[in-house]
Amino acid sequence: MPNGLRLNNWEEDRMIVVAERCRDAAVVQLYIHDDSEDFHLPLPAGKLRVGDHLLFYSRSAEEPTIMVIYMGNRRVCTSETVKRAASSAARKLQVEGFASAYLMPVSARIRTLFGIPAEDWLTAWAEGWLLGSYQFHQYKTASPEPQPVYLQVDTGSFSTLSVQVMEQAVHTAKIRAQGNILARNLVNEPANTLFPGEFVERIVSHFNAAEGVQTCVYQGEELVQHQMNGLIAVGAGSAHQPVMLQVRYTTAPELPLLALVGKGITFDMGGMNIKNGNDISDARMDMGGAAAVIGALDIIVSKKLKVNIVALIPIAENVPDAKAMLPSSIIHYPNNMTVQVGNTDGEGRLILADALLHAERLGAKQVIDIATLTGNVGAALGLGIAGIWGDEQMSAYLVEAGEKCGERLWPMPLMDEYECYLHSDYADINNTSSLPLAGAITAALFLRRFVAEDMTWTHIDMAGTSQYKSETAYAAAGASGYGACLLADYVAARASCRGK
Incomplete structure (x- = not known):
């Protein structure tokens, strides 16, 4: 495909994969009013806003850096909330220089507590992750192009979904992101x-x-x-x-x-x-x-x-x-x-x-x-x-x-x-x-x-x-x-x- 009409190679080369856990960074979604997801690390005083993220840096090679992203009330969570949260997380980790990230497991009660089906949630997250990493740097020569942050989704993260359904959800996200990025590249x-x-x-x-x-x-x-x-x-x-x-x-x-x-x-x-x-x-x-x-x-x-x-x-x-x-x-x-x-x-x-x-x-x-x-x-x-x-x-x-x-x-x-x-x-x-x-x-x-x-x-x-x-x-x-x-x-x- 001609320049400006194709996704970057990292997007075409399985930037988001359903695979084993990586150790670079772990992304945790934090919701309000959900006692089953108590977070063990200290959070700052004051009210967090939807989309806010915090980084807890690793203290040794054996543990990952943890990113916490606040999602608000799970019961009113929408696909757009998920997509923007993922975009924000991907951009922050990209700026910080992380090479990969691991999406921490989601509650098994996802189907009953989310306003959207589990597979749609995963599609929104994957789409947001791809779009958040987008940069139009085709004509910049003075600085290196920012490297993408690869996201891995463990096959056990969504207990209600089969591996095939998860892979299809990610595939759908890539198609949607590709269409959006195609439009962005043309306009830019x-x-x-x-x-x-x-x-x-x-x-x-x-x-x-x-x-x-x-x-x-x-x-x-x-x-x-x-x-x-x-x-x-x-x-x-x-x-x-x-x-x-x-x-x-x-x-x-x-x-x-x-x-x-x-x-x-x-x-x-x-x-x-x-x-x-x-x-x-x-x-x-x-x-x-x-x-x-x-x-x-x-x-x-x-x-x-x-x-x-x-x-x-x-x-x-x-x-x-x-x-x-x-x-x-x-x-x-x-x-x-x-x-x-x-x-x-x-x-x-x-x-x-x-x-x-x-x-x-x-x-x-x-x-x-x-x-x-x-x-x-x-x-x-x-x-x-x-x-x-x-x-x-x-x-x-x-x-x-x-x-x-x-x-x-x-x-x-x-x-x-x-x-x-x-x-x-x-x-x-x-x-x-x-x-x-x-x-x-x-x-x-x-x-x-x-x-x-x-x-x-x-x-x-x-x-x-x-x-x-x-x-x-x-x-x-x-x-x-x-x-x-x-x-x-x-x-x-x-x-x-x-x-x-």
Whole structure:
């Protein structure tokens, strides 16, 4: 696989194994209100917070260092609590220079006291461990790359699970982590190494050997023939040609076609409405929606789910140039809609419109688009939760999936009264609102204009959740990989329901 699209070798080489005990470090989970798990070492006075960890260093070669990580109340423990705790533990041990760790046995009463099944607990822990060790150091030469901390899970740690079930749980975790890390790597790449053509090449190469996957690349004259005029206009100022990438995965063709649409602006300079600031490096992350769709598809394909899916990724650079789209330009779409470009920095919706129309052309009955679309959604919801608009039932299923995997969503309204904010005196609609209010809602209203009447549609604005602004106890600064597991889990849940 090309650089940036594969996991580090240590992840591919059984970083987490079900095996005999190692002696480097031992990880102990500590819960409140559980007398059966009294801890024999002294704990500091004061209340511990969920995710806090303590290190008790070994005093001899015969005993391991012990890490205690506080998990809170076992009865309300969730998969996300477990995943973040594991991530935090892995990062701390990595910083401390430990080479391996041993997960101490879990209570035999795990099935009755946990709110999640034992195998799901193990999957969450293993997934968190892999993600916690993630670093994007591809271009650092001055310092050595941090070494991973290998985790061993003793076959007797989960008395209710067989070795086969434990190994499957770990395997599932590796698939999920791989999809998330794939998305993170793509989003973290600098703009000079991940421009439209390179982005397409990497994705096509990544899925080249995958069974049941077919890719199709629309560019140049093909964009003109398919009237993908939003994409053509947005990419006009760049030295790199815009592209519409189509990745089809069909293992159950009898099912309604689901389209996953991801915004792929590899660098958003704002076009002629140029962005300003001391450092706009984060503009390279405006393809977070595209990365989420690709990461999700990687998980779906690896799990060999019975689905009928097409990923549609409009890819372009939005930069100023003599040939760049000008404010006041009118774009004609093949659904007979004309759009006045009030602001060239509202480019995401222009290329998503092309993808939504193409989804209709392919016969999609359901569509989910995901994009780093507006700063407004972050102002409304913060950096820990994305907004979702559209079909109520589909939105409810996505919200449920997000609550389980930690990639949360909050339903937002499609206010018909706000349609007037998109009024244009010269075209059917303007690409930006006439008011500085409700920007995320008016963006969703704009996209709705390009959704076929017989399609079930939801829109996810993930602009606030696409990255960790600074390093945390459980994650490195940079791309979060948000959306990969969310979309994959939604597809898996819907596939499971259809199979019953």
